[in-house]
Amino acid sequence: MPSVIYKGKAHPYRENQIPTLSDAESKRQFVKVRCTPCKITRYFRPLDIERLLQENLHVLNLQRKFRCDRCGSKDHMVVEFRTLVAAEMVGLVVRELVDVKTVRRPVWRDRKM
Ligand SMILES: [Zn+2]
Numbered sequence: 001m002p003s004v005i006y007k008g009k010a011h012p013y014r015e016n017q018i019p020t021l022s023d024a025e026s027k028r029q030f031v032k033v034r035c036t037p038c039k040i041t042r043y044f045r046p047l048d049i050e051r052l053l054q055e056n057l058h059v060l061n062l063q064r065k066f067r068c069d070r071c072g073s074k075d076h077m078v079v080e081f082r083t084l085v086a087a088e089m090v091g092l093v094v095r096e097l098v099d100v101k102t103v104r105r106p107v108w109r110d111r112k113m
Pocket of ligand 1: 039069071072073
């Protein structure tokens with residue numbers, strides 16, 4: 001299980017050995033995301049996450065990219081790439097990316113004349 005306290009960059013040689021989203025996709029793995037206190041686990045497809053983030057991040061850099069649906073925190077999310085055997089796939093719910101919407105939000109400032 002990857003460390004959730006990975007904060008910086010490892011040596012480039014080591015950094016290149018950490019599996020990325022593309023690596024996971026080519027191995028037909030899933031991105032497993034779990035909020036430890038809420039005990040909620042979600043499975044995603046690596047390509048969906050790569051499409052959303054527009055980066056091929058490695059697994060340790062994904063740790064703080066997810067937010068829990070229940071508690072809203074990013075602090076206790078554990079992200080790992082998992083290879084599932086056929087028995088685990090039965091009834092598995094995978095969260096698929098349907099669309100990415102851009103929200104237009106006005107930004108105002110008061111200016112003294
Ligand atoms: Zn939570």
